[in-house]
Amino acid sequence: MSDPLIEIRDGAVELGGRPVLRGIDLTVGPGEVLAVLGANGSGKSTLVRAALGLVPTCRGSAQLYGVPLASFRDWHRVGFVPQRGSSGGGVPASVREVVASGRLSRRGLLRPASKADRAAVDDAIAAVGLSDRAHDAVSTLSGGQQQRVLVARALASGPELIVLDEPMAGVDAPSQEQLAATLRTLVDRGATLVLVLHELGPLADLIGRTVVMRDGRVAYDGPPLAAFADADGHGHEHHPDQDHRPAHVPGMASPLERATRRENRA
């Protein structure tokens, strides 16, 4: 049996002295498509950032491909799509330049890009359907197109594991379709995906496993429940460990009920 791609044992994370993740045990094997769900502040972004070594764990162990994070060197086997908005500088950068930076994990220092490097960058841009915009400045693209650029950048090194943090947030419909198609192709080729999501949405049929975070702990780990893709379009259950009341039905009913009761009394 091959090593798990991601393995966290008894992991905990503190940010600024406050515990943010506690008691995390997470194993992601080859070919899995895992969605990390949870409310804002539940620690789902921190979970994937800890798995990639972007935030240090203060206890337990975290490994990628069976190697402790501190000594992991095969970064070209990992693709990361951060939340949009965390990136971007004060100087214009073309789509091709941004995607090419995803290839650096395979390029040595002071070595010009090889033919294979350039071909990989072109392929990654084509995979997200932006070949006709390759030489345009990223800042001139729509939000959804910029998100596709970040996905292409993660694909440039040809990784087996791709971690995406909220890839569908604020993405327009054509780009959502394009992203879903790209991810479907990757899954068909046997890639392992870890997606932080607010709702399963257009990706529902791809997801094989869900982890629901609540208050810094894993509250649910298993196949997607029907509740995660419920019909009201809400997408996920906020408190899967509690009674399954419909989420987000606001307290509107009670004042009306009270009013009715008063009328009855009168």
Added chain:
Amino acid sequence: MSLLHYDFVVRALLGALFTGLAAPAVGTYLVQRRLALMGDGIGHISVTGVALGLLTGTSPTFTAVVVAVLGAVLIEVIRSSGRTSGDVALALLFYGGIAGGVLITGLANQSAATLNTYLFGSITTVSAQDVTVTAVLALVVVAIAVGLAPQLFSVAQDPDFARVTGLNVRVYNVLVSVLAAVTVTVAMRTVGLLLVSALMVVPVATSQQVARGFRATLWASMALGTVVSVGGVTVSAYVDVAPGATIVLLALAVFALAYPTGTLLRERRRREAPFDAGPGDDFALEPAHTEVPEDHTHQHGDDCGHPAVPHGDHVDYVHDGHRHAVHGGHYDEH
């Protein structure tokens, strides 16, 4: 040119050439990291370095390099620890640096005039040795800024992603800071400590008006920096004006020309950028779709004057808030 017979003019031109090449190369990364004023901050800190040199009787250039590098690393440490924002960290060092410099210069019994040659440059008094030092340091800076461009770009563009490609973000950030410090002290004799930031930032601001990519911006700003530096020294050789100030004003004049050009270019590119078509969108309409009812006084085409925007496999013509696509003998609304 008869001016080239004067050794001091040749030395001044060489000094300007190398500074003009190196300053925008580092400046590009500072602007990308939204630390455009970092050069200025290091310049202020270097005043203390110069004053220390005057006080101790050692070479002010040497002490300025040491103090500037320490200051630049300090700015980076304060910034990356996240307790203080980058601009506040810069402000603290700005004032500390200049106050320290003035105080120590006074202790050294030097006049303000001595300090002035460092604050505003004194390119006409550089020695042959100064030129050699400038050339060597500038070439090292340019070699690193260009040679490590892919790594430095990635780290400045998206530090989190850069870490997941295995780059040591902190090392590269400190490297940029040290390069900036070296550049500032190299440029000290040319444009002076108070104006050096202009030579790092203004050519970059100018280039990015017209460039679409990072590399294009980097090369264009280096070319521009060289031209205005050499141009500024040449002008000041004929007209009796301060070379440092002339260089900076020349750079700003080029920016003033590039800005409207850039605005026009960006507007045009925005108008002509292809409309996004999802993978499932084949633009097929219901067979019974309605034609655009509007009368067209002309046939849309390459020369009709309406922006022709690619949309998937065809072209939409944009006019009066419509996107009209040719379909058989009529137009469809897309």
